[in-house]
Amino acid sequence: MSTTETRAEHVDTRESLLDAAESLFSEHGIQAASLRAITHQAGANLAAVNYHFGSKDGLVRAVFSRRLKPLNEERLRRLAAIEADGDAERGVERVLHAFAAPLLSSARTDRERIRDFARLMGRAFSEPNEEVRGMVAQEFAETTDRFLAVLARLLPHVPERELLWRFHFTAGALSHTVSCGHLIDELSHGRCHADSDATLDYLLSFLAAGLRAPALAAPAFQGE
């Protein structure tokens, strides 16, 4: 058995740990998922987490950072492609698609591939763990700024502050859809299914209408 072969056999212990953590964090919550359960599911030893990530917190950070940067890069790549097209029809829908599709793909295989992380992301903004929340919010901030700039051009009738709120609501609807799939099954008495192919279309038309709504008449220049 050569050194290379030996290494090859163990190259993805780290990845296995990340996969197991992602899955168990998604299912039980970050706090409730123990390192014992994670290392067991990864087929690794309890001490492996501390060796590779230093601590449970280190593992948590790694689980998020592995996916966050690619997610937001994909969003920005799609946004740039739309901008390059000039202001075509249905600009708002296309921008929303660029934002939501990477988390809520309409291709079933993609959806399953990212399901655990998507559920985790949906809860990340309300995560009690401050470090996680801060990390996600920071990564999210850059993307938000870019999307807001494009939406502001497409929706010149919406004052800046109101657009910020509308984008906040947009993020909320997406988060909820991504992390509370089960709920639609229940509250529709089985008439809707979380993993329906039409979910993304329904979501985009709903959100686009909300973003395009006339601006509020009164407020806007109170002290807030």
Add this chain to the structure above:
Amino acid sequence: MSTTETRAEHVDTRESLLDAAESLFSEHGIQAASLRAITHQAGANLAAVNYHFGSKDGLVRAVFSRRLKPLNEERLRRLAAIEADGDAERGVERVLHAFAAPLLSSARTDRERIRDFARLMGRAFSEPNEEVRGMVAQEFAETTDRFLAVLARLLPHVPERELLWRFHFTAGALSHTVSCGHLIDELSHGRCHADSDATLDYLLSFLAAGLRAPALAAPAFQGE
């Protein structure tokens, strides 16, 4: 010291425990809030939780059930008042107000009074603890049915399935607004504030437009 006086002094140990639990669950998450911290904040003894609620799970259930029924009764009371008015102007906005205002009141004092519970409710649908999720979803189901029936009359152009999805997105935007207040402060670079008096107005106009949007052209009769 009479028996009555003695009782009077201790009548609200139970309530103190519920208040402390609500506050600490909201701040740290259910799993992360320990009975030791809760009883300490309540000025009660560690054993008090087991005496009054049987277990931590019992306490969790009590924290939710104390507020859930009044919340949904208030929503239904407001909904009934709207229906009694006949189909006046801005019906969708008024229905949404009946749904959202009890959790996201525009009166600052009310908001502070229910803030902890609202944050808890916002996370409840994605709560990893199955029992909590089930309990909240069940209580929520009856309210949902009533609101959906009224919305269906106000929005006859929206097919049933699409309306279910739109209500799901509505619940998501509300949940997020209620549990992730901090986020709007950050991603707006300080230009918006979570506890702004205008939040409810912004939310209602956004959601009403989404609910009123034209129905999707294509799907609707696929196998889903």
Add this chain to the structure above:
DNA sequence: GTCTATAGGGGGATAGAC
């Protein structure tokens, strides 16, 4: 790099005095 073994702490629950 990976393992075993264990330290060290905190958790929920309960028995029994008052």
Add this chain to the structure above:
DNA sequence: GTCTATCCCCCTATAGAC
């Protein structure tokens, strides 16, 4: 009803052999 004291479990982290 409320307290103290304690049981027993599971957790994370680490030391040290391999």
